[in-house]
Amino acid sequence: MSFDYFLYKGVRFSPGSFSEEVLNFAENEFQVLDDDVYIVTYPKSGTNWMIEILSLIKEEGDPTWCNNVLIWLRSPWYETKEGQSQIKDVSRPRVLTSHLPYHIFAKSFFTSKAKIIYVMRNPKDIFVSLFHFSKIICHYKDPESFEDYLEDFLQGNLLYNSWFDHVKGWMQMRHNSNFFFITYEELKQDLRACVQRICKFIGKELDEAKIDLVVKHSSFKAMKENKMSNYSLATADFLDHTKGTFMRKGISGDWKNHFTVAQSEYFDKVYQEKMKDLNMNFFWEES
Numbered sequence: 184m185s186f187d188y189f190l191y192k193g194v195r196f197s198p199g200s201f202s203e204e205v206l207n208f209a210e211n212e213f214q215v216l217d218d219d220v221y222i223v224t225y226p227k228s229g230t231n232w233m234i235e236i237l238s239l240i241k242e243e244g245d246p247t248w249c250n251n252v253l254i255w256l257r258s259p260w261y262e263t264k265e266g267q268s269q270i271k272d273v274s275r276p277r278v279l280t281s282h283l284p285y286h287i288f289a290k291s292f293f294t295s296k297a298k299i300i301y302v303m304r305n306p307k308d309i310f311v312s313l314f315h316f317s318k319i320i321c322h323y324k325d326p327e328s329f330e331d332y333l334e335d336f337l338q339g340n341l342l343y344n345s346w347f348d349h350v351k352g353w354m355q356m357r358h359n360s361n362f363f364f365i366t367y368e369e370l371k372q373d374l375r376a377c378v379q380r381i382c383k384f385i386g387k388e389l390d391e392a393k394i395d396l397v398v399k400h401s402s403f404k405a406m407k408e409n410k411m412s413n414y415s416l417a418t419a420d421f422l423d424h425t426k427g428t429f430m431r432k433g434i435s436g437d438w439k440n441h442f443t444v445a446q447s448e449y450f451d452k453v454y455q456e457k458m459k460d461l462n463m464n465f466f467w468e469e470s
């Protein structure tokens with residue numbers, strides 16, 4: 184595996200799924216529709232979990248669609264080469280996915296009524312998830328050591344650049360009524376309450392029984408067993424299935440099994456420095 188990337192407006196992208204032309208189209212020409220919902224995340228924040236939740240909400244708890252259609256076809260990454268051709272088969276209201284930072288997101292979004300659900304996660308857990316994922320995904324830098332990879336993450340030297348900049352960029356929208364943010368930790372803590380909040384945000388009314396079905400079919404266990412959602416059908420040029428699985432652990436706090444005390448303290452120091460201007464408190468800051 185090699186680490187091959189190019190820069191688009193200063194952001195690192197993998198040439199496997201992106202090109203300057205595709206990103207330029209995504210930023211400047213892509214037509215956002217007023218009833219679109221975008222899931223926006225930094226990688227490993229719980230993107231696919233949110234796709235599953237929104238797919239099930241769209242289907243009012245019926246898992247047939249999730250059990251028969253690949254997850255990335257249900258909610259394509261609108262800024263990728265593959266995604267741009269997959270979108271034409273997506274029914275409205277479209278749920279589309281993106282890892283783009285704020286400053287290069289679709290310009291037409293900002294004059295539309297479309298909505299964004301931004302999923303965040305404790306960055307220490309993101310890092311651990313990314314560390315393992317990078318060993319199996321062919322487009323990412325293969326981590327040589329935990330220590331070096333951690334430094335790359337903290338300095339924003341990986342694909343999509345810095346987690347800190349991603350969050351700070353998108354948090355500029357946090358007071359807009361078409362922007363909703365939620366954390367992976369909240370989803371873990373009370374998925375049912377989160378599904379209700381998400382339904383309210385997108386204006387979808389589901390009765391209690393249907394909410395229960397959404398919760399049931401978007402559990403870690405259900406997704407891990409669903410071959411349409413667990414990435415076991417991803418091709419070998421994308422994921423090396425001999426090295427690990429996409430649905431890895433699905434827990435909060437796994438960083439405690441990986442970080443030394445010194446690494447955690449160093450992470451906290453960089454975190455405090457980079458996040459000091461944001462004036463927001465996230466509950467992982469206390470853990």
Ligand code: A3P
Binds near residue numbers: 228312315402434437
């Ligand atoms: P871990 O590697 O910590 O297990 P993304 O979709 O943004 O790439 O995020 C992937 C992470 O979300 C992985 O974390 C994966 O296991 C976790 N995940 C996916 N579906 C989940 C679910 N239903 N419940 C909990 N975690 C889930």
